[in-house]
Amino acid sequence: DSGVTQTPKHLITATGQRVTLRCSPRSGDLSVYWYQQSLDQGLQFLIHYYNGEERAKGNILERFSAQQFPDLHSELNLSSLELGDSALYFCASSPDRPNTEAFFGQGTRLTVV
Amino acid sequence: TQLLEQSPQFLSIQEGENLTVYCNSSSVFSSLQWYRQEPGEGPVLLVTVVTGGEVKKLKRLTFQFGDARKDSSLHITAAQPGDTGLYLCAGVRAQKLVFGQGTRLTINP
Numbered sequence: 001d002s003g004v005t006q007t008p009k010h011l012i013t014a015t016g017q018r019v020t021l022r023c024s025p026r027s028g029d030l031s032v033y034w035y036q037q038s039l040d041q042g043l044q045f046l047i048h049y050y051n052g053e054e055r056a057k058g059n060i061l062e063r064f065s066a067q068q069f070p071d072l073h074s075e076l077n078l079s080s081l082e083l084g085d086s087a088l089y090f091c092a093s094s095p096d097r098p099n100t101e102a103f104f105g106q107g108t109r110l111t112v113v
Numbered sequence: 114t115q116l117l118e119q120s121p122q123f124l125s126i127q128e129g130e131n132l133t134v135y136c137n138s139s140s141v142f143s144s145l146q147w148y149r150q151e152p153g154e155g156p157v158l159l160v161t162v163v164t165g166g167e168v169k170k171l172k173r174l175t176f177q178f179g180d181a182r183k184d185s186s187l188h189i190t191a192a193q194p195g196d197t198g199l200y201l202c203a204g205v206r207a208q209k210l211v212f213g214q215g216t217r218l219t220i221n222p
Contacts, residue, residue: 002155033210042115042201042214043156056208090155092210101146102203102210104155 003027004093006105014113018079021108025072025093031055032074033102034066037088049074081112116140117202117213125219129191134216136202137184143205145185147176150199150215192220 003026013019025032034046045058049068060066063081068074078085088109092102118137126132136145144163148156160169162178162185169176173196175188189196197220203212 002157004155035212043212045209045211048208048210050208058209092155094210101158101161102156103158104148106155107153109153 002103002105004091004103004105006089006091006108008108009106010109010111012111012113013081015081015083017081017112018077019081019110021076021078021089021091021110023074023076023091023093023105025074025091026095026103029093029095029103030072031094031096032068032072033092033094034074034076035090035092037090037107039087043090046076078110083112086110086112115214116206116211117204119200119202119213119216121216122214123217123219125221126192128193128220128222131188131190132192132218133186133188134200134218135184135186136213138204139183140206141182143182145178145182146203147185147187148201148203148212150201156199156201189218192218194220194222196220 005024007022030051032049035043046060047066048056063079066076088107090107092104094102120135146161147159150156160176165180165182167178173190177186199215201215
């Protein structure tokens with residue numbers, strides 16, 4: 001158990017809908033990273049938050065947004081969903097900078113139908 | 114183009130054989146990490162290498178960081194079916210923890 005909790009574990013929704021994925025980092029970790037992993041693909045970096053502030057963005061679509069709350073949990077919002085958004089979405093947390101060893105949750109498997 | 118290039122992308126060998134997988138970049142990294150991911154699970158950190166030329170061992174796994182801190186390798190001795198998985202290297206660039214595309218390793222009994 002990495003200590004990172006992601007909910008829900010599975011999500012099936014229709015095209016055009018909006019969903020929210022939730023991540024609770026390990027206790028004390030200030031950084032949260034979000035990744036997208038499509039079938040047989042590597043991890044694509046989406047966004048990094050540190051102590052409530054956005055630190056870096058990857059190739060995150062405009063339809064996607066994220067935030068980190070004062071209690072350090074984070075949410076990834078995906079809107080106007082398309083079939084191609086079907087993927088595993090992982091969050092990872094890290095203690096602090098510059099230590100960037102990341103601890104991953106078990107992921108949310110999103111299926112858009 | 115990937116910031117971190119891993120090779121080979123796929124590797125299938127027999128139990129007991131040795132293997133090496135590589136992680137290469139044209140950029141210098143202050144550290145590189147190796148993770149293993151099993152189907153349906155999140156990646157799990159195996160090791161972090163920090164110093165150029167550093168060698169770290171984890172049972173039958175040997176990790177090396179290149180002298181110039183641009184590349185790393187993972188060597189597995191006497192591979193076992195339990196070593197099967199996706200091996201990922203990762204490094205930080207501009208506040209982004211970026212990953213290579215991974216090496217999918219299959220060890221056949």
